[in-house]
Amino acid sequence: MILKPQRDLFDLPPEVSYFNCAYLSPQLRAVTQAGHKAMATKASPWTVTVEDFFDTSERVRQRFASLVGTGADNIALLPSVSYGIGTAAANLPVKRGDRIVLLEEQFPSNVYPWRRLAADVGAQIVAAPRGHGGWTESVLDALVPGVAVAALPACHWTDGSSVGLEAISQRCRQIGAALVLDLTQSLGAAPFDVAQVDPDFMVAASYKWLLGPYGSALMYVAPRHHDGRPLEEGWIVREQSENFAGLVDYKDGYQPGARRYDVGQRSNFALMPMVAAALEQLLDWGVNNIAQTLAATTSQIEARVMELGFEVAGPRLGHMMGLRAPGGLPQDLSKTLQEQGVYVSVRGDAIRVSPHLYTTPSDVDRLGSALQSAMKR
Numbered sequence: 001m002i003l004k005p006q007r008d009l010f011d012l013p014p015e016v017s018y019f020n021c022a023y024l025s026p027q028l029r030a031v032t033q034a035g036h037k038a039m040a041t042k043a044s045p046w047t048v049t050v051e052d053f054f055d056t057s058e059r060v061r062q063r064f065a066s067l068v069g070t071g072a073d074n075i076a077l078l079p080s081v082s083y084g085i086g087t088a089a090a091n092l093p094v095k096r097g098d099r100i101v102l103l104e105e106q107f108p109s110n111v112y113p114w115r116r117l118a119a120d121v122g123a124q125i126v127a128a129p130r131g132h133g134g135w136t137e138s139v140l141d142a143l144v145p146g147v148a149v150a151a152l153p154a155c156h157w158t159d160g161s162s163v164g165l166e167a168i169s170q171r172c173r174q175i176g177a178a179l180v181l182d183l184t185q186s187l188g189a190a191p192f193d194v195a196q197v198d199p200d201f202m203v204a205a206s207y208k209w210l211l212g213p214y215g216s217a218l219m220y221v222a223p224r225h226h227d228g229r230p231l232e233e234g235w236i237v238r239e240q241s242e243n244f245a246g247l248v249d250y251k252d253g254y255q256p257g258a259r260r261y262d263v264g265q266r267s268n269f270a271l272m273p274m275v276a277a278a279l280e281q282l283l284d285w286g287v288n289n290i291a292q293t294l295a296a297t298t299s300q301i302e303a304r305v306m307e308l309g310f311e312v313a314g315p316r317l318g319h320m321m322g323l324r325a326p327g328g329l330p331q332d333l334s335k336t337l338q339e340q341g342v343y344v345s346v347r348g349d350a351i352r353v354s355p356h357l358y359t360t361p362s363d364v365d366r367l368g369s370a371l372q373s374a375m376k377r
């Protein structure tokens with residue numbers, strides 16, 4: 001179902017045409033309100049109960065789990081993608097001579113932990129090139145026996161070009177490689193089902209397509225890794241931590257499932273209600289509906305920019321796109337567009353255009369006109 005524009009749920013002034021959700025999403029009014037209320041919580045600490053350390057965290061876990069078709073026990077609450085990939089790298093067996101497959105020019109949070117691990121154990125990083133047939137074929141070619149981990153997104157962060165995770169997951173299973181996903185640039189705007197892809201670890205930051213605050217990320221951990229080693233040894237992830245009076249009766253066991261991987265102070269009173277409110281709205285719209293609506297918006301943009309001579313990177317997921325100009329891009333393009341109220345990112349040689357449900361037909365017109373005049377300069 002195509003959803004009608006939801007601009008009134010956000011705080012966007014009419015003079016701003018914001019095509020930069022892949023950078024920082026605008027905030028839903030409901031999320032800002034949840035944040036104001038949450039910020040006041042600690043001003044009256046006598047109202048904070050033991051349950052408050054657990055209930056909102058569990059609500060967030062449950063909502064994120066519903067978004068990806070799994071149970072709350074498989075979800076951990078983190079501060080960042082780097083933290084999640086660090087956790088995966090610390091828990092997967094990689095030995096000397098093994099390979100770790102990434103994409104060329106992948107986002108660094110899903111690169112540096114693997115480079116560190118590879119240097120520590122004597123493994124090798126293989127960056128699959130952007131092939132003519134798209135990323136999927138090129139990753140499948142790289143997935144040969146001897147690969148220990150494929151650490152990938154569902155689309156390239158610079159231009160939304162897609163990575164076929166179902167086929168890749170199947171190949172990973174055939175060769176015994178683990179699959180680690182950073183879905184920051186797609187989750188919430190493109191459907192993803194844990195049961196179909198079966199990743200070992202999957203993490204996404206809250207502040208882009210999940211429409212949440214900065215400083216939060218959520219991670220799915222497959223049950224086969226629930227006995228792993230967390231990066232920290234926090235007290236609240238230990239068995240019976242609900243009993244504050246008994247905390248020095250130290251426990252060897254953890255809270256069930258993926259909770260052992262939660263970051264310290266994961267109950268974060270100021271942020272977690274915002275994460276919960278954003279996930280509630282996404283579930284209410286439905287990710288399939290969001291995806292269909294954004295695909296329609298980006299198709300309209302595609303038709304307009306192709307008339308202007310841009311090439312659109314493909315095959316791509318529906319929610320975002322990268323525009324390349326055969327003669328290259330003018331200097332200061334983002335600044336020139338901003339002067340006309342149009343916000344995009346330039347990443348490498350591509351203009352990254354990432355709308356959301358606040359995007360209206362007049363935003364699309366403004367983008368087309370602004371690009372047309374900027375390219376003439």
Ligand SMILES: Cc1ncc(COP(=O)(O)O)c(C=O)c1O
Binds near residue numbers: 081153205
């Ligand atoms: C693909 C991708 N992953 C992760 C991040 C953020 O990583 P972190 O949470 O480690 O700051 C970004 C931010 O732009 C991103 O585009």
